[in-house]
Amino acid sequence: MSNAAADVLLALGVGLVVLASLAALRSRSVFRRLHYLTVVTSLAGPLVAVAVLVADGFGLTALSVVVILVLLAVTGPVLSAATGRLNAQREHVIEVDSPE
Amino acid sequence: MTPWLIAAGVLMVGGLVPAMALAYRGPAEHRLLGMELAGATAVILLVVLCQALDQPGYLIVPLVLVLLSFAGTLVFTRLLGTRDE
Numbered sequence: 143m144s145n146a147a148a149d150v151l152l153a154l155g156v157g158l159v160v161l162a163s164l165a166a167l168r169s170r171s172v173f174r175r176l177h178y179l180t181v182v183t184s185l186a187g188p189l190v191a192v193a194v195l196v197a198d199g200f201g202l203t204a205l206s207v208v209v210i211l212v213l214l215a216v217t218g219p220v221l222s223a224a225t226g227r228l229n230a231q232r233e234h235v236i237e238v239d240s241p242e
Numbered sequence: 243m244t245p246w247l248i249a250a251g252v253l254m255v256g257g258l259v260p261a262m263a264l265a266y267r268g269p270a271e272h273r274l275l276g277m278e279l280a281g282a283t284a285v286i287l288l289v290v291l292c293q294a295l296d297q298p299g300y301l302i303v304p305l306v307l308v309l310l311s312f313a314g315t316l317v318f319t320r321l322l323g324t325r326d327e
Contacts, residue, residue, distance in 0.1 A: 160256035
């Protein structure tokens with residue numbers, strides 16, 4: 143039963159990564175592509191972490207996986223903000239030096 | 243073949259290849275985004291591979307990758323932002 147649940151969670155996570163990557167390839171705007179990156183870091187990563195937790199139970203391996211994927215989920219929005227700001231600078235939406 | 247191994251194969255073909263195609267062409271900020279997407283996909287792929295091969299000791303690789311890709315991408319955003327002006 144727990145194996146089936148882990149497989150379903152894994153399939154959901156992997157399916158989201160594939161759909162987000164293909165959608166990012168199809169999209170033309172950086173800002174739209176950033177949304178697809180967020181799907182990978184904030185949704186697919188935690189789903190895979192929960193799949194490992196369900197498959198292995200609580201232990202050192204599951205804890206390591208959770209730490210890695212929580213780090214991915216925490217750093218993802220920071221990188222999205224930095225990339226969005228870079229794109230806004232290059233498209234002259236904001237000043238290069240702002241905010242100082 | 244376990245579901246984890248199949249998932250790793252699907253991630254490689256369906257996740258990494260489009261991300262690398264994105265990183266290969268277009269303006270710098272589009273390529274940077276492709277690199278970010280490839281990094282995030284690679285972290286998930288390595289975690290799934292560790293689980294598939296039952297080698298939890300290899301989890302140090304995605305842990306290092308997630309930290310390095312974070313720092314590396316921030317350096318790229320800084321350098322690309324000041325280059326043209």
